[in-house]
Amino acid sequence: MKLNIAVLPGDGAGPEVIAQAVKVLKAIAMEFNHVFNFTNGIVGASAIDKTGSPLPEETITLCENSDAVLFGAIGNTSYDLDPNTKIRPEQGLLGLRKSLGLYANIRPVIAYEDLLNKSSLKKRQIKDTDILIYRELTGGIYFGDKILSQDGNKASDICEYNRYEIERIAHLAFKAAQTRKGKLALVDKANVLESSRLWRRVVQELAPQYPDVNVDYLFIDNAAVELIINPRQFDVILTENMFGDILSEEASVIVGSIGLLASASIGEKHAMFEPIHGAYTKGANKGIANPIASILSAAMLLEHFGLDDEAALVREGVDKSIKLQITTPDLNTKYDHITTTKVGDFIEDFINNPDETNLN
Amino acid sequence: MKLNIAVLPGDGAGPEVIAQAVKVLKAIAMEFNHVFNFTNGIVGASAIDKTGSPLPEETITLCENSDAVLFGAIGNTSYDLDPNTKIRPEQGLLGLRKSLGLYANIRPVIAYEDLLNKSSLKKRQIKDTDILIYRELTGGIYFGDKILSQDGNKASDICEYNRYEIERIAHLAFKAAQTRKGKLALVDKANVLESSRLWRRVVQELAPQYPDVNVDYLFIDNAAVELIINPRQFDVILTENMFGDILSEEASVIVGSIGLLASASIGEKHAMFEPIHGAYTKGANKGIANPIASILSAAMLLEHFGLDDEAALVREGVDKSIKLQITTPDLNTKYDHITTTKVGDFIEDFINNPDETNLN
Numbered sequence: 001m002k003l004n005i006a007v008l009p010g011d012g013a014g015p016e017v018i019a020q021a022v023k024v025l026k027a028i029a030m031e032f033n034h035v036f037n038f039t040n041g042i043v044g045a046s047a048i049d050k051t052g053s054p055l056p057e058e059t060i061t062l063c064e065n066s067d068a069v070l071f072g073a074i075g076n077t078s079y080d081l082d083p084n085t086k087i088r089p090e091q092g093l094l095g096l097r098k099s100l101g102l103y104a105n106i107r108p109v110i111a112y113e114d115l116l117n118k119s120s121l122k123k124r125q126i127k128d129t130d131i132l133i134y135r136e137l138t139g140g141i142y143f144g145d146k147i148l149s150q151d152g153n154k155a156s157d158i159c160e161y162n163r164y165e166i167e168r169i170a171h172l173a174f175k176a177a178q179t180r181k182g183k184l185a186l187v188d189k190a191n192v193l194e195s196s197r198l199w200r201r202v203v204q205e206l207a208p209q210y211p212d213v214n215v216d217y218l219f220i221d222n223a224a225v226e227l228i229i230n231p232r233q234f235d236v237i238l239t240e241n242m243f244g245d246i247l248s249e250e251a252s253v254i255v256g257s258i259g260l261l262a263s264a265s266i267g268e269k270h271a272m273f274e275p276i277h278g279a280y281t282k283g284a285n286k287g288i289a290n291p292i293a294s295i296l297s298a299a300m301l302l303e304h305f306g307l308d309d310e311a312a313l314v315r316e317g318v319d320k321s322i323k324l325q326i327t328t329p330d331l332n333t334k335y336d337h338i339t340t341t342k343v344g345d346f347i348e349d350f351i352n353n354p355d356e357t358n359l360n
Numbered sequence: 361m362k363l364n365i366a367v368l369p370g371d372g373a374g375p376e377v378i379a380q381a382v383k384v385l386k387a388i389a390m391e392f393n394h395v396f397n398f399t400n401g402i403v404g405a406s407a408i409d410k411t412g413s414p415l416p417e418e419t420i421t422l423c424e425n426s427d428a429v430l431f432g433a434i435g436n437t438s439y440d441l442d443p444n445t446k447i448r449p450e451q452g453l454l455g456l457r458k459s460l461g462l463y464a465n466i467r468p469v470i471a472y473e474d475l476l477n478k479s480s481l482k483k484r485q486i487k488d489t490d491i492l493i494y495r496e497l498t499g500g501i502y503f504g505d506k507i508l509s510q511d512g513n514k515a516s517d518i519c520e521y522n523r524y525e526i527e528r529i530a531h532l533a534f535k536a537a538q539t540r541k542g543k544l545a546l547v548d549k550a551n552v553l554e555s556s557r558l559w560r561r562v563v564q565e566l567a568p569q570y571p572d573v574n575v576d577y578l579f580i581d582n583a584a585v586e587l588i589i590n591p592r593q594f595d596v597i598l599t600e601n602m603f604g605d606i607l608s609e610e611a612s613v614i615v616g617s618i619g620l621l622a623s624a625s626i627g628e629k630h631a632m633f634e635p636i637h638g639a640y641t642k643g644a645n646k647g648i649a650n651p652i653a654s655i656l657s658a659a660m661l662l663e664h665f666g667l668d669d670e671a672a673l674v675r676e677g678v679d680k681s682i683k684l685q686i687t688t689p690d691l692n693t694k695y696d697h698i699t700t701t702k703v704g705d706f707i708e709d710f711i712n713n714p715d716e717t718n719l720n
């Protein structure tokens with residue numbers, strides 16, 4: 001297979017982790033005789049530095065003309081602490097999601113057997129957790145009108161949803177549930193929000209089309225608790241943009257490190273793959289950022305194109321690195337000095353020689 | 361002291377738990393020679409059943425003419441599952457918050473030494489957690505315009521904040537931090553929301569007035585993680601309405617049961633005290649609802665009026681009930697059949713005879 005992949009490393013630790021994902025994809029291409037062409041683009045704070053814009057036109061064009069986008073991270077603390085700047089790195093990411101129409105953000109939350117100890121949660125509570133979060137990504141309060149009054153004393157954001165925006169991602173979530181445990185949980189705040197009531201109504205209307213899927217409804221406040229005290233009750237979670245942001249990041253505590261969580265963002269025409277951790281500015285350029293989330297995002301990219309064996313091999317490599325503790329310090333108490341690059345190298349080696357790679 | 365207290369038991373397990381709080385307040389009045397007058401009012405689903413309105417005019421009047429309101433819970437699953445009803449129990453609670461001007465919702469999150477085992481989190485992570493959450497309660501997306509289009513295909517909610525709404529609660533939070541560990545964390549989503557940027561700006565502007573307070577800024581998605589992996593880093597948390605709803609409920613996982621979390625809702629003229637758990641419909645009328653959150657809310661009521669010794673005695677009673685495991689099943693693995701009422705009776709007895717109450 002031939003794939004043109006746009007690579008947007010972005011800010012902070014983005015470039016370091018994305019380099020490992022590219023390394024792994026190159027090894028896969030070699031091993032399975034695919035042609036993957038990688039073209040780099042700029043985005044985020046680093047793009048602002050170079051061009052004044054967090055999302056230059058060429059970056060959009062590059063992504064539009066590619067089969068897939070591999071995205072690192074954006075963000076920089078100096079922007080975070082200045083609520084007055086008009087231009088911010090996040091506009092790069094949000095602009096890309098919107099212009100590529102990436103409405104469905106899919107975030108798997110899987111508790112690795114070998115990492116149960118790393119979680120803040122008790123082992124028996126998280127063992128076997130396997131959740132797939134469907135977060136709506138191009139609507140809601142992220143994209144509704146934002147107004148700051150002239151005198152600066154009043155600010156507002158609109159959370160808005162159209163039926164079709166809910167339907168299209170709901171169908172994906174229902175279908176995913178059908179191939180899994182047949183359980184879908186809609187998370188909203190329908191006891192307070194009109195937009196949440198629309199979500200609940202639409203999902204209730206679609207449910208009869210999926211008689212083999214059992215639907216649950218939770219309020220976000222309650223879901224934030226249930227996710228921690230009983231994560232195994234969940235199979236597929238469907239939710240709107242902001243609640244999905246909060247819940248999926250919260251879910252990282254189950255897994256033990258946010259450096260493990262991958263995501264796919266899917267639209268009608270485009271697809272982007274991205275670790276859910278941010279730029280991790282304070283850990284950048286130290287070789288300590290965990291590349292696994294990026295590498296697993298690359299695996300999701302492969303799956304997106306039906307390259308299931310290829311993805312499985314990447315996942316095996318990741319499993320092995322975790323089992324042997326060839327991991328960055330967020331997960332590792334056994335070996336010092338296992339850098340971002342070394343984790344990538346290990347998984348690359350594994351792909352090249354699946355039967356031989358070992359610590360010794 | 362003479363206090364007129366409006367009692368709104370509400371729905372589900374509300375009446376059962378509030379009865380225990382009233383019992384405890386009566387014992388305190390007796391012991392300390394206060395005059396507490398209790399007058400009941402209706403609210404929520406039970407008020408809809410009786411009058412068609414979740415917040416009858418008389419209930420508002422009663423609360424306005426009282427020194428304090430003791431609130432149980434509202435809500436009913438049948439309303440939750442019907443996104444089309446126009447009248448819902450929650451309107452009773454939200455209407456009360458708004459009409460009484462209860463803009464500051466204060467939710468303490470304290471890990472009880474004797475309950476560290478009950479938490480889903482590992483003991484060493486939560487020991488000594490003592491957080492005070494200041495949640496804005498009468499603004500934001502809860503109260504902004506809500507629109508459902510005529511054809512029912514589009515719905516929106518506005519999240520709106522005025523500078524003064526942020527300032528008044530921020531001052532309270534800064535002052536609270538001054539009497540505690542001197543740390544304030546503002547939680548927002550300033551990288552995406554205009555309203556969050558106003559929060560961040562206002563707090564940054566006020567900070568110099570409180571040079572002894574150290575201010576931290578966190579995005580809500582990150583805060584949802586930090587609250588679990590390192591709750592002890594927090595002293596006072598300040599946040600807007602919706603994020604406060606999510607974070608404070610999430611914080612119950614630290615404490616081990618949502619049945620332990622109390623709250624005070626404060627305005628210029630009025631004050632309301634309320635357990636943060638909801639109606640707990642499925643546990644109602646079984647004697648299994650934990651009354652401690654309500655009893656601790658009563659302690660916050662006492663503190664609000666400067667009755668610190670009285671509040672301390674209530675808290676001692678609660679501590680003792682926990683130590684001796686005179687607690688409802690959510691916390692109790694030792695004794696069967698300790699009902700909601702028995703917990704209340706025990707704490708009442710303790711107040712009457714602090715030195716004698718014991719299991720044997």
Ligand SMILES: CC(C)[C@H](C(=O)O)[C@@H](O)C(=O)O
Pocket residue numbers: 074075090093245276278551552581
């Ligand atoms: C960086 C930020 C705008 C983004 C979001 O809130 O969507 C991030 O938190 C994420 O989850 O991808």
Ligand SMILES: CC(C)[C@H](C(=O)O)[C@@H](O)C(=O)O
Pocket residue numbers: 191192221434435450453605636638
């Ligand atoms: C019942 C509901 C409207 C309420 C809220 O969201 O504020 C509750 O969850 C709370 O936290 O007091």
